[in-house]
Amino acid sequence: MIIENIKSQFPIFSKQTNGKQLVYLDSSNSSQKPISVINSLDNFYKNEFSNIGRSIHKLAVNATNRFENTRMSVKNFINASSKDEIIFTKNATESINLVATTFGQKYINKGDEIVVTELEHHSNYVPWHYLRENKGAIIKFAPINNDGDIIIEKLKDLITSKTKIIAITHLSNVTGTIVPIKEIVEIAHKKNIPVLVDGCQSAPHIKIDVKDLDCDFYAISCHKVYGPTGVGILYAKKKWLDVLPPYIGGGGMISEVKKEKISYAPLPEKYEAGTMPTAEVVAFNESINFMNSIGIENIVRHEKELTNYALEELRKINSVNIIGNPKNKAGVISFTIKGIHPHDISTIVDEEGVAIRAGHHCCQILHEKFKLSATVRASIGVYNTKEDIDILCKAIEKCRKVFDLK
Amino acid sequence: MDLKDLYQDIILEHGKSPRNFGKCEKYTHQAKGYNPLCGDKVEIFLKLNNEKKVENLTFEGSGCAISMASTSIMTELVKGKPLETAKKIIEAFLNMVKNTREIKSEDLNEDQKTKIMSLSGVKQYPMRVKCATLAWHTLTSAMEGKKEEVNTEGID
Numbered sequence: 001m002i003i004e005n006i007k008s009q010f011p012i013f014s015k016q017t018n019g020k021q022l023v024y025l026d027s028s029n030s031s032q033k034p035i036s037v038i039n040s041l042d043n044f045y046k047n048e049f050s051n052i053g054r055s056i057h058k059l060a061v062n063a064t065n066r067f068e069n070t071r072m073s074v075k076n077f078i079n080a081s082s083k084d085e086i087i088f089t090k091n092a093t094e095s096i097n098l099v100a101t102t103f104g105q106k107y108i109n110k111g112d113e114i115v116v117t118e119l120e121h122h123s124n125y126v127p128w129h130y131l132r133e134n135k136g137a138i139i140k141f142a143p144i145n146n147d148g149d150i151i152i153e154k155l156k157d158l159i160t161s162k163t164k165i166i167a168i169t170h171l172s173n174v175t176g177t178i179v180p181i182k183e184i185v186e187i188a189h190k191k192n193i194p195v196l197v198d199g200c201q202s203a204p205h206i207k208i209d210v211k212d213l214d215c216d217f218y219a220i221s222c223h224k225v226y227g228p229t230g231v232g233i234l235y236a237k238k239k240w241l242d243v244l245p246p247y248i249g250g251g252g253m254i255s256e257v258k259k260e261k262i263s264y265a266p267l268p269e270k271y272e273a274g275t276m277p278t279a280e281v282v283a284f285n286e287s288i289n290f291m292n293s294i295g296i297e298n299i300v301r302h303e304k305e306l307t308n309y310a311l312e313e314l315r316k317i318n319s320v321n322i323i324g325n326p327k328n329k330a331g332v333i334s335f336t337i338k339g340i341h342p343h344d345i346s347t348i349v350d351e352e353g354v355a356i357r358a359g360h361h362c363c364q365i366l367h368e369k370f371k372l373s374a375t376v377r378a379s380i381g382v383y384n385t386k387e388d389i390d391i392l393c394k395a396i397e398k399c400r401k402v403f404d405l406k
Numbered sequence: 407m408d409l410k411d412l413y414q415d416i417i418l419e420h421g422k423s424p425r426n427f428g429k430c431e432k433y434t435h436q437a438k439g440y441n442p443l444c445g446d447k448v449e450i451f452l453k454l455n456n457e458k459k460v461e462n463l464t465f466e467g468s469g470c471a472i473s474m475a476s477t478s479i480m481t482e483l484v485k486g487k488p489l490e491t492a493k494k495i496i497e498a499f500l501n502m503v504k505n506t507r508e509i510k511s512e513d514l515n516e517d518q519k520t521k522i523m524s525l526s527g528v529k530q531y532p533m534r535v536k537c538a539t540l541a542w543h544t545l546t547s548a549m550e551g552k553k554e555e556v557n558t559e560g561i562d
Contacts, residue, residue, distance in 0.1 A: 340471075341469060341470035341471060342444070342470075343444050343446075343469075343470040343472070343534070343537060344413075344470045344471045344472070347409075347412065347531060347533075347534060348409060348413075351409050358444065359443060359444050359445065360444075360445050364445070367445070373444070373445035373446065373447070373468060374444050374445050374446075402409065402413050402418070403413075403418065403471070404418070
């Protein structure tokens, strides 16, 4: 697989705006979609559409099979033990809410402690905050150092007999820090504490092996993994899904409904109430095929090379300050430029066709830590090239010119 | 679209060296504004005298060039005006950046109109309108003596 040929699989890059080609460096926010995924959505709605798991006509049987095929692909993609451990949700946010709500309902009481980190996206903090509000739980933040690495010794110190769960990101959407999940899971499991991993940023960029990580829960948003919006994944060890209460109630998640009592469907349907985003789940299979056709090792190598190139080129530009310098960094580069506000940078580079994000990236705790209200973030996807980085750097030089920086 | 429409020299200059920055003495009204999308914050200090005239108007805060310049220009144009005139200028400004790109006001002279018009380019950048309007909404809030912080997500 030649990495140069990847961009051509994404129709969005064949268009020009104001004579400028699109340089998309906002993949941490959401990724673009390859033609195979778009065609799958199109084909499913045109030729194969039916709801799943209910009717017994041919269309329904086919749709159900296609839907379950994706579940099997996801199971293999992240190396889960069984397809019953793969729950489809709306997005990673819903996956985390599912765990926080059901786990909280069963296991969290007043004074119990939840450990998160200063790296977390708001979606791996706010759901736990609900338990602080509703149940009187205590949330502790494992600190990070100036490089953007979690200080493992400090995290260890936060664990007490009251700690009920640790919720932690696999890859920071601000600093690009790849967190040593396996090491943290080992620490937690020695004290019988389960670990939820927010895999939103990691899933498209590094090898995910939930068996090897041994984590208890893993959350993914498919739209970041070159897939459609509206689909997320919760991986959870079967031992948890068996004992946790259901989350959303409705059709499809029940076994038997009586006026006096209700029994719930077996896994994974127990957690999939109502009509699911059928076409989108079916199309996500093509996203996994796309990733597999390149090979995760090749993706990692290509993105690492680009990240190093981008860091090198950005550091050459006067007054660019890159946030964090983690030991193990993926293609997420947040920075500031002295004298230009991130929003102004974003608007100016946008005129050059460069899409980057400005703001706090849903990580206000982290920005507060670095004493910043906002940063600019360039985040890499598998379709990016060195040329994209060159155009970004040129566009930044233009910002400096507009603002007359020396 | 030309970037120069948005980043006119007057905006860059006000953005770099904002006028009336700081907390003025003996202010009678004060309000805070916040744009949760970018984290920009502004605090307005308004001193109204007995004749209901804007005797002083200053601000503190941080933000992008557009928001700093807009706030700075606002303080210059509104200072010295009777309260009712100030309210009309705010209305004319909001109408310019959100609807017409033109400034319709009998309360501003030609120089002042040129100054305020430098912000009209924002209309072409919908995501940046809130950067320009934050301070103006916050000033309204200060005039009305509202206690809660102005949040750009609730307005515009």
